[in-house]
Amino acid sequence: MTHSGTDQKSSKLKKFHKHLFLEFKKGQMGYATIAIIGQSCLGSAAAMVLLISEMAMIPKMVLLFFVTIFCMAFNGAVLAQLKPLTTFNILILSVAFSTLVILFQII
Template sequence: MKSSTTISMTHFGTKHKTNIFKSIHKQLFTEFKKGQMGYSTIAIIGQSCLGSAAAMVLLMGEMNTLLKMALLFFVTIFCMAFNGAVLAQLRPLTTFNLLILSVVFNTLIILVHIL
């Protein structure tokens, strides 16, 4: 192999496409990690209020009772998972991802029932 005459290929000229969601997630996570104690405190208050609003909208809506209770279960579990992650001082990435999951799910529940 030492006397090989092949030219090694580099990928210097190729453009690597990055996913915009991964880029945003990385930037937000970096900021969250810097001030984790303060952001976690604010996030507990905010996502708990959002979860309460989602629960209220679910209970006020006209829907099959079994489906309503199943969605209410997930709203509660996602909110409690984030609160538990903060209290247990889990890794910042786990805590941040649970926050995103909780906020997105609760926001979708509210938007679906409003529209």
């Protein structure tokens, strides 16, 4: 462990990720179904917020592209029945990116 305590913080984050992943894996079919609905709604909200913003057109379309790609990547991962860890990590990426887009557009 370092003097700054970074190992302890990353260890807590890894434990939290592992706990959530194991829960997701245990009920993957149900959680994936609910997650598709939830992250698609969140992605739609992020797209709406982007489209009504007064940002320049090119950055707006680039962000919209990434929101769409991340949402579609998770949906595709579920449909392709990829490994649970891959599917779970794509879900986290999609939700985090859409949430950040919404937060940065509101602020």
